[in-house]
Amino acid sequence: MRRYGVEPMLMIDANMQFGPLAVTLIVSWLWRRRSELGPLLISGLTVLTGATVHVTRPEWAQPIIVTTGVAVALVAMLGGTALRLRVSERVYAALVVACTGSWIAFASAHGPFNSPMPALLAAGTLVLALPWWVHRRRRTRVRVERTLAAWPEISHAIGLTGSRVQSAFVDLWGYRARIGLARGQTVEHAMGRIPEIESALGTRRGAVRVQPIPERANRMEIRVIETDPHADAIGWTGPSVTSITDPIELGVFEDGTPVRVSFLRRHGLFGGVSGSGKSGGQNVLLGNLTACADTIVWGVDLKRGMELLPWASCLDRIATTPREAEALFRDAVAILDARAETLAMQGLRVWEPTPDAPALVIITDEYAELSDEAPVALAHADSIARRGRAPAVQLVIATQRPSQKTMGNSAVRSQMDIRVSYRVRERRDVDLILGQGMHKAGWHADKLDAPGKFLISSPEHDIPRRARGYLLEDDTVQRAAQRHADRRPTLDEVSRQALNNVHPDEPREQPNRKNAHDADAALLAALDDAPDEGIGLADLLRATGMSRATLYRRLAQLEDEGRAQQTRRGRWRATDSNHNP
Numbered sequence: 001m002r003r004y005g006v007e008p009m010l011m012i013d014a015n016m017q018f019g020p021l022a023v024t025l026i027v028s029w030l031w032r033r034r035s036e037l038g039p040l041l042i043s044g045l046t047v048l049t050g051a052t053v054h055v056t057r058p059e060w061a062q063p064i065i066v067t068t069g070v071a072v073a074l075v076a077m078l079g080g081t082a083l084r085l086r087v088s089e090r091v092y093a094a095l096v097v098a099c100t101g102s103w104i105a106f107a108s109a110h111g112p113f114n115s116p117m118p119a120l121l122a123a124g125t126l127v128l129a130l131p132w133w134v135h136r137r138r139r140t141r142v143r144v145e146r147t148l149a150a151w152p153e154i155s156h157a158i159g160l161t162g163s164r165v166q167s168a169f170v171d172l173w174g175y176r177a178r179i180g181l182a183r184g185q186t187v188e189h190a191m192g193r194i195p196e197i198e199s200a201l202g203t204r205r206g207a208v209r210v211q212p213i214p215e216r217a218n219r220m221e222i223r224v225i226e227t228d229p230h231a232d233a234i235g236w237t238g239p240s241v242t243s244i245t246d247p248i249e250l251g252v253f254e255d256g257t258p259v260r261v262s263f264l265r266r267h268g269l270f271g272g273v274s275g276s277g278k279s280g281g282q283n284v285l286l287g288n289l290t291a292c293a294d295t296i297v298w299g300v301d302l303k304r305g306m307e308l309l310p311w312a313s314c315l316d317r318i319a320t321t322p323r324e325a326e327a328l329f330r331d332a333v334a335i336l337d338a339r340a341e342t343l344a345m346q347g348l349r350v351w352e353p354t355p356d357a358p359a360l361v362i363i364t365d366e367y368a369e370l371s372d373e374a375p376v377a378l379a380h381a382d383s384i385a386r387r388g389r390a391p392a393v394q395l396v397i398a399t400q401r402p403s404q405k406t407m408g409n410s411a412v413r414s415q416m417d418i419r420v421s422y423r424v425r426e427r428r429d430v431d432l433i434l435g436q437g438m439h440k441a442g443w444h445a446d447k448l449d450a451p452g453k454f455l456i457s458s459p460e461h462d463i464p465r466r467a468r469g470y471l472l473e474d475d476t477v478q479r480a481a482q483r484h485a486d487r488r489p490t491l492d493e494v495s496r497q498a499l500n501n502v503h504p505d506e507p508r509e510q511p512n513r514k515n516a517h518d519a520d521a522a523l524l525a526a527l528d529d530a531p532d533e534g535i536g537l538a539d540l541l542r543a544t545g546m547s548r549a550t551l552y553r554r555l556a557q558l559e560d561e562g563r564a565q566q567t568r569r570g571r572w573r574a575t576d577s578n579h580n581p
């Protein structure tokens with residue numbers, strides 16, 4: 001972090017004599033080049049110190065060596081935390097201290113101008129100055145310093161006269177400056193002048209972000225993004241959690257820091273236009289939730305399972321028709337009620353998810369479809385949204401535009417604790433997804449310019465910072481689903497009992513049920529007998545009597561084993577070597 005004062009200004013008087021003028025110009029030039037001249041300055045001070053010690057205290061050579069050793073150790077150990085130096089920078093700083101201290105020690109004993117001291121000094125200065133001169137971060141810092149030195153004029157041009165640069169920090173992706181505003185000035189004013197700020201700072205278009213600093217209304221942060229970490233898709237490298245009690249990593253902010261958000265006992269909303277990356281975001285979430293041994297995931301996908309089917313082997317239950325969706329939400333409410341009752345009886349406030357008592361997360365892709373096709377499901381979802389947090393029965397919904405109508409005039413939207421907005425078409429859609437007044441407060445999701453980019457509002461993220469979600473390619477989804485399928489928990493006794501009470505005549509499918517073997521045999525036979533174009537899922541469900549989730553899980557396993565193949569979406573048959581048309 002660098003503190004910024006007002007740069008000394010060059011005052012030239014028309015009546016100035018040549019001598020003072022020349023001195024002023026030279027001093028000004030030296031001041032502006034102080035960073036580049038740093039090695040020469042250190043070299044000069046080293047000679048001066050060596051000469052002084054040699055004349056006054058030549059016996060100090062040994063203590064100087066010891067002090068140098070201590071200084072080297074301090075730089076190496078504390079340079080990272082105290083000076084925010086990277087490892088390479090710390091090594092460099094320690095080397096400079098070691099060489100300078102050693103030279104002074106020898107010079108004090110042998111004299112700084114006796115051979116080979118001058119030659120050593122010249123060679124050392126050159127060798128150690130080269131990395132300094134070429135160091136990218138230093139050069140950026142100098143450039144930033146010079147740019148920000150012009151802030152008094154810039155602030156005047158953008159109507160923020162009197163505001164001051166308080167500090168600036170250069171990072172991997174650009175730099176950010178904290179600005180102290182003058183009396184009565186607001187961050188909102190600066191947000192409206194971003195194009196002017198970009199022009200004044202000489203950045204590319206779209207490089208400047210203005211962010212409020214929540215705890216101080218008279219401060220703001222200006223971020224200049226010189227290298228965009230979001231320029232390319234960022235591949236997902238695997239789940240960041242094994243428990244829903246840990247924050248899940250959804251992507252990366254513009255400054256390269258990860259977007260971590262806790263989904264524990266919270267509902268989530270993913271909104272944005274078609275193609276903006278909502279399903280991509282859900283995939284990241286699914287990749288993490290299915291890795292959690294204390295979380296059961298149910299899926300609702302009325303686009304006939306297109307988005308959630310690849311995860312079928314990890315979903316305890318999946319609804320792809322309005323009727324199934326209504327049943328699923330009704331059952332979730334039954335679980336919620338039973339858990340709430342259990343908590344009350346035990347005098348507990350919240351459900352703590354564990355592998356034996358998992359959280360239940362219901363992920364719904366394109367929620368708006370429910371209002372048209374399954375209105376009863378909406379009423380149940382409304383109940384879950386209002387009461388589901390404490391018993392850990394949670395909703396995560398994706399929708400293009402969460403208007404009152406598409407949300408079924410329910411309280412669902414207002415109950416969402418985590419709001420993720422991908423690109424929207426109109427400003428007012430920002431307020432629909434993120435909340436009233438958010439666009440005015442700087443949450444400009446209408447300016448997001450690539451799929452997967454989002455703004456997130458949640459208890460831990462309350463300022464608008466652009467992020468980009470990780471991208472899961474199809475084969476990554478397949479591998480993750482395969483890896484996580486074996487580690488899925490089952491519903492706890494309280495929830496199972498609740499389901500049995502809802503369906504007294506339909507005992508819930510148990511993993512060890514007696515006819516599982518017959519069902520499997522029926523599945524293999526149906527796949528064997530399937531025509532070349534494959535047999536549809538509805539026929540397979542009828543032929544096997546399996547639940548939809550079990551059927552998907554078995555089909556995924558058979559596909560992995562090379563025994564079954566999908567001829568096109570939703571149609572299956574045995575692979576050629578096993579096929580018996």
Ligand SMILES: Nc1ncnc2c1ncn2[C@@H]1O[C@H](COP(=O)(O)OP(=O)(O)OP(=O)(O)O)[C@@H](O)[C@H]1O
Nearest residue numbers: 233273274275276277278279280451452469470471
């Ligand atoms: N995080 C990401 N990084 C890079 N590209 C992405 C990312 N997320 C999505 N995309 C790209 O954008 C395309 C559309 O994304 P996605 O299907 O997630 O959008 P959507 O909002 O769910 O659309 P729809 O509402 O039509 O389902 C994807 O095929 C993918 O190529």
